[in-house]
Amino acid sequence: MISRRMFSSWMQRHVSDGYVKQSAKDGYRSRSAYKLIEMNQKVRLFKLPINILDLGSSPGGWSQVVLKFISKNPDSKLTSVDILPMNYLHGCSFLQLDMLKESSIDEIIKHTGQNVDLILSDMSSNHSGMTDFDCLSLTELNNSVLHVSKKLLKPGGNVLMKMLMGASEPEHYKSISNYFTKVIRVKPNASRKESKEFYYYCTGWKVNIL
Numbered sequence: 001m002i003s004r005r006m007f008s009s010w011m012q013r014h015v016s017d018g019y020v021k022q023s024a025k026d027g028y029r030s031r032s033a034y035k036l037i038e039m040n041q042k043v044r045l046f047k048l049p050i051n052i053l054d055l056g057s058s059p060g061g062w063s064q065v066v067l068k069f070i071s072k073n074p075d076s077k078l079t080s081v082d083i084l085p086m087n088y089l090h091g092c093s094f095l096q097l098d099m100l101k102e103s104s105i106d107e108i109i110k111h112t113g114q115n116v117d118l119i120l121s122d123m124s125s126n127h128s129g130m131t132d133f134d135c136l137s138l139t140e141l142n143n144s145v146l147h148v149s150k151k152l153l154k155p156g157g158n159v160l161m162k163m164l165m166g167a168s169e170p171e172h173y174k175s176i177s178n179y180f181t182k183v184i185r186v187k188p189n190a191s192r193k194e195s196k197e198f199y200y201y202c203t204g205w206k207v208n209i210l
């Protein structure tokens, strides 16, 4: 449970945050949009034409960024998924699904087919404040990303997924590395300095590991 004092200090930080102000100006639904913009500048995520799956998409900042990149390419496609609802975005198919449920994968395949080039996952549950616990719960969500990758990611496809520094992180990194040619850790400047959050950029999905 978040105390009133914690909430008010979060609120103070939130309203004075430069990325929050910028997102209001630029029309992005979340400050997270700048993390994706920055990571794309670092690793060039979007190579067109592209079939993209955005997991944990609500309220839609990342999906807005993707749409800007793919909008001029009619052969590109974006499917966004979240356990919560998301307001309509032109050019994006949204599915309200829980990625921890097996049945969600079939629903996604109906929309994307089985030839996805890039999976983005910014999924996270509400932080408990206990880093090791939060790290474990993110590991569970990331395992669901690997599970969906087995069903629909193209051979050689790429995945960007959120992680937290914590006791189980090195083991998780090792296990994810088995599935890709290369996995690098990326920490965008837009990610709050005090946060343990960073992203794995995983390239070259290996089919022969299945």
Ligand SMILES: C[S@@+](CC[C@H](N)C(=O)[O-])C[C@H]1O[C@@H](n2cnc3c(N)ncnc32)[C@H](O)[C@@H]1O
Binding pocket: 029, 030, 032, 033, 055, 056, 057, 058, 059, 060, 061, 062, 063, 081, 082, 083, 084, 097, 098, 099, 100, 122, 123, 124, 125, 141
């Ligand atoms: C940090 S927010 C994502 C912000 C988003 N990338 C943006 O730019 O607006 C994390 C999201 O993960 C979603 N999420 C958490 N657990 C999930 C699950 N089991 N299945 C699908 N989405 C989940 C949450 O509902 C939340 O919207």
